[in-house]
Amino acid sequence: MKSSFLMLASGMLMLLGLNACNLNQVDSSQAVYDEDLKEIDAYATTQKLNGKQTASGLYFVITKSVPSSKKPSLGEEVMFTYKLSLLNGTVVDSTAKPAFYPFGLGALLPGLEEGLSLMGEGETAILLLPSALAYGTQGNSKVPANSVIRFDVQLIRSRTEDQQIDDYIVEKGYKLTNKSTTGLRIIKTLENPTGAALATNQTVTVKYAGRTFRGSSDFDAGTLSMILGLRQVVSGFEEGVGQLRVGEKATIIFPSSLGYGSQGRANNGVYVIPPYAPLVFDIEIVSAK
Structure with a gap:
């Protein structure tokens, strides 16, 4: 049986945490906006x-400047720490460990994402968000409706997918076997020089386990049979399988351009694979016929 998570992306687009509000629920009335700006x-x-105020109403102060430092770009992974407070000093939330999010996709509160766009790597800032850029008319369990909020943020780094993959390989101590022009990396963990090479239109049986860099567990695992060359699975997986022989095992890593791209993949409204997420698969070629 083919894995549902290895099939081509379905086009679903969901929002990640730290947004916690539907923009349709934000009260954008001039009166509320004016009161927020006065506050x-x-x-x-x-x-x-x-500080300075942007056209949207975001107020920001760079409290530690790193001149000429790199700013985030669309689809990069931003790594940052934050403390979220009400203006009365009540701390609502903070990071014990750095947070990681794809940048520029509406995954964060609008004011927080705008604030990060104004920061460079290594910089810290204070961001004051009017309610229309925060939790709007709904608020949440800790933030009252129509509240101005404060973020104390440090942008640690912003990395392209290629940089993320290279960092991951170093972090895991992998010995790279091959890197293709598409960005696929192959780390062979068991070679079988006498095993049969794979060919287009063969039915190949593969054991696999897939994960993201940030996932705490495999998002999918099992055994599947696929006809090589028919694009039945995401292209990075098919390309990786096609470069092995029967009996070989490998870890393959590929960018989102060979996986789920800017859409990611969701299950019941929650991202299993975020947008612009590189993927890692441990695979074994069981048979081919």
């Missing part, structure tokens, strides 16, 4: 913040 101005004056 932000008063708070900034009291706190002696010397």
